[in-house]
Amino acid sequence: MAKPSRALHQSSGDTGVRKLALIASKGSLDMAYPPLILANAARMSGIDVEMFFTFWGLDIITKKKMSGLNVATVGNPNMHPWFGIPTLLGAIPGMSAAASWMMRGEIKKLGFPKVPEFMEQLIDAGANVYGCKMSMDMMKLTQDDLIDGSTVLGAMEFMDLTEGAQIVFV
């Protein structure tokens, strides 16, 4: 039994504010949700969040791509048990679209927002969102291509920002 107090709501322990650094490196629909859900859970727990989107993960925060993320049905080891699609059949045209449609339905049933809305929600919740500068150069993207509220950042600057943070790589 403990009376309500501010301290009970802080997950920081005695060390000050806890910080979580999430690196999102994949841009398929099934790999986009884990970092977003973890970031949201952290913010809801009062934990500081820094999110770094690199390589294909950039699609999650690229305005033109974020609404159209798909599930890959070939070379994705999770296809068989969950969707029941053997790898060979996964190569049939339309299979990826069907799996993506199915997954979007499941996500909606659980009450989770779509990727663009989820990102907006995270920014509103105070998560800091960064696009990897090197990946952006490689993909010919500029700040204007990324969602509002995000910042372009180099990997070393991200390291400076996340000193002492717990790092999760997805």
Added chain:
Amino acid sequence: MTQDILNAVAFDDEGFMVEASAWTEEIGKAIAEALEVDLSDRHWLVVKYARQEFESQGEPPTLRRITQETDVSMKEMYQLFPGGPAKIAANIAGLQKPTGCI
């Protein structure tokens, strides 16, 4: 005064009320004071919605549900209840810690 009110209420190890049905607005005010939350009309709107949702669903609403069912935005929720909006709102409303992860 606040301490007297809190002394008469049973809390769990995380400071959430054990018996949601024992909650009164006075207790809500006392918990808010202990959590350093200065209650405004907007806070009350959320707290009352959480109570109402608990009574109909049997569990505290998730943060997303609060922002969908009331006119309080995500941004405002974090401003009203800094440091964990859904759980602090549930705490003040005398409810258990929310378990939803969204």
